[in-house]
Amino acid sequence: MADFTFLRPLWLLALPLLAVLWWLLRRRTMARQIGFPQIAPHLLAALTIGSRQTQRSYAALLVLGAAGLMVVGVAGPAFRPAPSPFLQETAPLVIALDVSAGMENPDIAPSRLERGKQKIRDLIDLRAGGRIGLIAYSGSAHLVMPPTEDPTVLLPFLEALEPGIMPRAGQRPSEAMKLAETLIADEENPGSVLFITDGIDPDDIDRFPTGGAARVALIVAPDGGGSEVNRWASAADIRTVDTTVDSGDLRAVNHAISSSLARAAGLSGKMQDDGWILAIPATLLILLWFRRGTTLYWMLLLGVMAIPPRADAGPLADLFWTPDQQGSRAYAERDFGQAATLFADPQWQAVAMMRDGQYMEAAALLEPVQTRDAQFNRGVALIRGRDYQGAVNAFSAALTLDPLDAEAQENLDLARRIIAYLTDARQGDKEQIDNADNAPDDTVEDQAGNQGQTTQITEETGLSEDAAAQWMEQVQTKPADFLKSRFLVENAANSEGVE
Missing domain, CATH: 1.20.1300 (3 helical TM bundles of succinate and fumarate reductases)
Structure with a gap:
């Protein structure tokens, strides 16, 4: 007070x-x-x-x-401070999926693991563009995909997750929590971790780290996970949500995440x-x-x-609600197009536009707002609208306003890498077209350097968003085999480190 x-x-x-x-x-x-x-x-x-x-x-x-x-x-x-309208858009969510053998139990159709995967897909749609990363864990934890603004890229790897690819048996979310904290430690905005599991090894409760990022657990078990889950939730300050057949559990999860983010940080400087x-x-x-x-x-x-007027009630609503309040009601009802027309605050209006897929319109709205947050989020909108050069200019403007902004610098480098990658790809397509007129008896070298040769997966090999996209286009093997090989290498490296 x-x-x-x-x-x-x-x-x-x-x-x-x-x-x-x-x-x-x-x-x-x-x-x-x-x-x-x-x-x-x-x-x-x-x-x-x-x-x-x-x-x-x-x-x-x-x-x-x-x-x-x-x-x-x-x-x-x-x-109390009001949360930034772009907080949930930029704050990372790391999903830790339990891939232990018990998750194949069919008491929740089609199985606990498949139900968890369904909930992840539904949550991606519900967040509509929020950054999401994925970790798979059992007795050990392994990164599947770091937080990405295009979560659909992780879907092929999500489908490949099964207990058979995990190198170590068990049910140790503490390992997943440690890995998740390394992913969000360098983020400017606070992150959160969502566990999707049916339980926990009793011995792992005391190992679970306390404090740190906000954490929520979606329990995919008919009994709510039993007493071990209750002990875990109490000891580690974890909000637990029981799975439901509808989307009620995901709305509860999303509300818990939003509340945690609003309390943690990322405030806009305005008061609620x-x-x-x-x-x-x-x-x-x-x-x-x-x-x-x-x-x-x-x-x-x-x-x-x-009678509470609807968000689009017109003059009657104007008598009782401010434009931003009307926009908030439409936004809560997921009518993002209507919310974009009702909001008076340009940042909230831009959020609604981005949720509605109006990326270029949101970027144009934020362009005259010369603050670090506005220019940073204009860059995010331009990247989603595939205007990468415009995103470079926006992130550069954000860095001009705040030269120490590491997140803006990281996104600026990412936009430049995308431009370089697309430029190289176009040049490669042009060379293929030029070589199409070669005589049938000509010999053409189609490998430059070590391209196209066998690549060995080592413990240093990471799976970035760009690497995942390239791998899906070039490697002719199953995602499950790829993940199993990488998990085995990582587990062996970690075991050697412990010894």
């Missing part, structure tokens, strides 16, 4: 006016009650004409009290408007006015006010 403030303090000037009205009303009421002390109160009440005036005075006091609460609410009381809370006591006061003798006119008026 040390940061308590009012976002629109000028509205508080209406409070003295309400106080004057209350004083005049009270003075008028007291004047009626004084004047006949010699008459017994019960006789005075029987002889007095117009006693309903007192009831009307009480009704007016209720209205004044509700009006006072509404004035304070409109003034915008705020005591919590004035809506005062609408509850104000409504309760007005409800006391519903008694015998209230005119139909006032009942109809209050009834219209009680």
Whole structure:
């Protein structure tokens, strides 16, 4: 409460006016009650004409009290920072999928593991562009894909995950947590970790690291994982969610992740408007006015006010909701196109546009906003819109505003690598077209350097997003075989390190 403030303090000037009205009303009421002390109160009440005036005075006091609460609410009381609109767009989520033998249990159709994979695919669609990475673990943990802005690239590898490719048996999420923390340690925005599992080895509960990134666990087991999961959740401060046949579990997971991110960091510098809370006591006061003798006119008026207008209700919604509030309601209903037209805040409007696939429009909206966050996120929108040179310019602008921004520098380097890769690819296509006119007896060397030759997988070999895309295009083998080989090498290297 040390940061308590009012976002629109000028509205508080209406409070003295309400106080004057209350004083005049009270003075008028007291004047009626004084004047006949010699008459017994019960006789005075029987002889007095117009006693309903007192009831009307009480009704007016209720209205004044509700009006006072509404004035304070409109003034915008705020005591907590508002989350940045781009926080969830840029903050990484690392999914740690349990690939132990027990996950093949078919008690949750088609199996616990397949249900977990289904939930991952649904979560990718639900987050609509949020950065997602994937870790597979059993007795050991292995990186499948680092956090990427195009999570669909990990789907072929997700389908290949099965207990047979894991080099070590067990169920040790502590290993996955350690690996996940190395992935998000250098991120500017706080990250979160989602475990999809049916349980935990009891001995691993004490090994699990405490503190650090926010963590949530989706339990794909009919009994909620049993007492071991409860102990794990309590000891490691993990929010657990039981799987459901619908998307209710994913909405709970996404809400828990968003709440953790809002608490952790990534704040926009603005304060959260919590004035809506005062609408509850104000409504309760007005409800006391519903008694015998209230005119139909006032009942109809209050009834219209009680109907919550839809986000697209037009002039009626404008009477009760600010444009940003209307946009927030449409955004919560996942009507991103409508939200983009309702938001007045350019950053929130750009978020809605990006969720709606309007990447270039979002970039154009952010271009005149000369702040580091706006230019950085303009670069993100341009990359998603495949305008890589524009993204280079945007990230360069962000670095000009904040030369120490490591994340902007990393994304600038990535955009330049993409441009270089596309340039080389186009040049290669041109050379193939030029060589197409060679005579049938000509010999053409189609390998330069060590391209096309056998590549050995070592413990230093990582699977970046670019490497994954190139591998999927060039390597004629199953993803499961590739992952199994790499996991074996990594496990052997880690075992040697321990010894």
